[in-house]
Amino acid sequence: MNPxxxxxxxxxxxxxLALALxxxxxxxxxxxxxxxxxxxxGQATSKITGNTGPTQSEPRQPEEPAVPVYRVVDGQxxxxxxxxxxxxxxxxxxxxxxxxxxxxxxxxxxxxxxVGPGRPAKFDFKAGFTGVFEIELENSAVxxxxxxxxx
Numbered sequence: 764m765n766p767x768x769x770x771x772x773x774x775x776x777x778x779x780l781a782l783a784l785x786x787x788x789x790x791x792x793x794x795x796x797x798x799x800x801x802x803x804x805g806q807a808t809s810k811i812t813g814n815t816g817p818t819q820s821e822p823r824q825p826e827e828p829a830v831p832v833y834r835v836v837d838g839q840x841x842x843x844x845x846x847x848x849x850x851x852x853x854x855x856x857x858x859x860x861x862x863x864x865x866x867x868x869x870x871x872x873x874x875x876x877x878v879g880p881g882r883p884a885k886f887d888f889k890a891g892f893t894g895v896f897e898i899e900l901e902n903s904a905v906x907x908x909x910x911x912x913x914x
Contacts (some may be wrong), residue, residue: 828856833908835861835878835900840907847898848911849890855910859884865903869910871896 834841849855859867864879869886871894876884878900890912898908 830856830858832858832860832883835859835863835865835905835907838863838865838900838903838905840905844906844909846909846911848913850913851890851893853890854887855890855912856887857908858886859898859907861900863900863903866901867898867907868901869896869898871910875901 831847833845847855847857855869855872859876859878860883861867861878862880864877866875867878867884867886868875869888872888872891874886874888876886878884893912893914896910896912897906898910899906
């Protein structure tokens with residue numbers, strides 16, 4: 764084989780190897796959808812070197828729970844009065860979207876936010892005590908959520 768053919772074959776092999784590694788170790792292709800580059804690099808090193816032990820990546824932070832969204836249509840809660848249950852000490856997080864202008868009021872905690880078309884009411888506050896509390900459209904006195912804070 765002449766040197767030019769050898770270089771061409773070696774270059775082709777390098778390209779094939781690079782493509783194979785790219786297919787095996789794609790960034791952002793982890794099990795939980797988290798594309799943390801440190802974690803992916805640790806997994807890539809493990810796959811490339813054949814190391815089967817744990818990687819030296821940073822510990823994953825627990826994912827934030829999804830923030831529930833409640834809808835008000837024609838001044839009434841879509842699907843009727845909904846329940847929201849949390850534990851004392853948790854942060855109470857939720858969003859209310861409405862097609863009518865009003866104010867969302869959380870009884871007992873005495874927090875409120877304006878709501879209306881294109882202006883959702885967003886809540887995030889500490890569940891400092893236990894009980895069952897009504898969340899309503901304040902001006903129209905329509906209950907939309909029953910909040911239960913467990914001990």
